[in-house]
Amino acid sequence: MNSIEIRNNRKLVISLLIVLAISSFGMTYYIFFSASSNTNIVIKLIYFILNAFLIKTIYGQANVVIKDKPVLIFSKSEIEIYQNGKYVSFLWSLVVNCKVEKEADGVTHYLTIETAGEKIVINISWLEKSPVEIEKLLNMYKMK
Incomplete structure (x- = not known):
C-alpha cells in the first residue's frame, strides 16, 4: 500500500455550489432589478461587496472540484x-x-x-x- 488519496465528495460540493449560485443570482435580481425592491444605495453597495465574496468563494471551490485534486x-x-x-x-x-x-x-x-x-x-x-x-x-x- 503506497499512498491513498482522498478527494472532495463531488456530488455534495457541486450540489452546494449550485444552490449558492442560484441564490446569488436570485438575490441579485431581487436587489437590483425588482420593481418591488426600493432599497437605498448603501444596501445595494453592501450587497454587491458581499456577493463578490460569495462569487469568489464559489469560483475557488469549483476550481478545486473541477481539477479533482486530492485534499x-x-x-x-x-x-x-x-x-x-x-x-x-x-x-x-x-x-x-x-x-x-x-x-x-x-x-x-x-x-x-x-x-x-x-x-x-x-x-x-x-x-x-x-x-x-x-x-x-x-x-x-x-x-x-
Missing part, C-alpha cells in the same frame, strides 16, 4: 494536505499529535495535525471518505 494524501512517510492552493507535507516522524475531532453540532468533523512548531486544522466533513474511515487510515499510517 489528503496518506503515504508511508508523510501526510499531505491541500490547503490554500498548495500542498503542505508533514513527515510522520515529526507529527506530535493527530486526531479527528467532532464539533459540538455533531455533524462537522476536523482533522487536527500538530508538529513541534505548527498546528493545522482542516474540515473533513466534505470528503469522499467518512471521518471514521479517515481516522482508521490515520492510525494505520501513523503506526508504520
Whole structure:
C-alpha cells in the first residue's frame, strides 16, 4: 500500500455550489432589478461587496472540484494536505499529535495535525471518505 488519496465528495460540493449560485443570482435580481425592491444605495453597495465574496468563494471551490485534486494524501512517510492552493507535507516522524475531532453540532468533523512548531486544522466533513474511515487510515499510517 503506497499512498491513498482522498478527494472532495463531488456530488455534495457541486450540489452546494449550485444552490449558492442560484441564490446569488436570485438575490441579485431581487436587489437590483425588482420593481418591488426600493432599497437605498448603501444596501445595494453592501450587497454587491458581499456577493463578490460569495462569487469568489464559489469560483475557488469549483476550481478545486473541477481539477479533482486530492485534499489528503496518506503515504508511508508523510501526510499531505491541500490547503490554500498548495500542498503542505508533514513527515510522520515529526507529527506530535493527530486526531479527528467532532464539533459540538455533531455533524462537522476536523482533522487536527500538530508538529513541534505548527498546528493545522482542516474540515473533513466534505470528503469522499467518512471521518471514521479517515481516522482508521490515520492510525494505520501513523503506526508504520
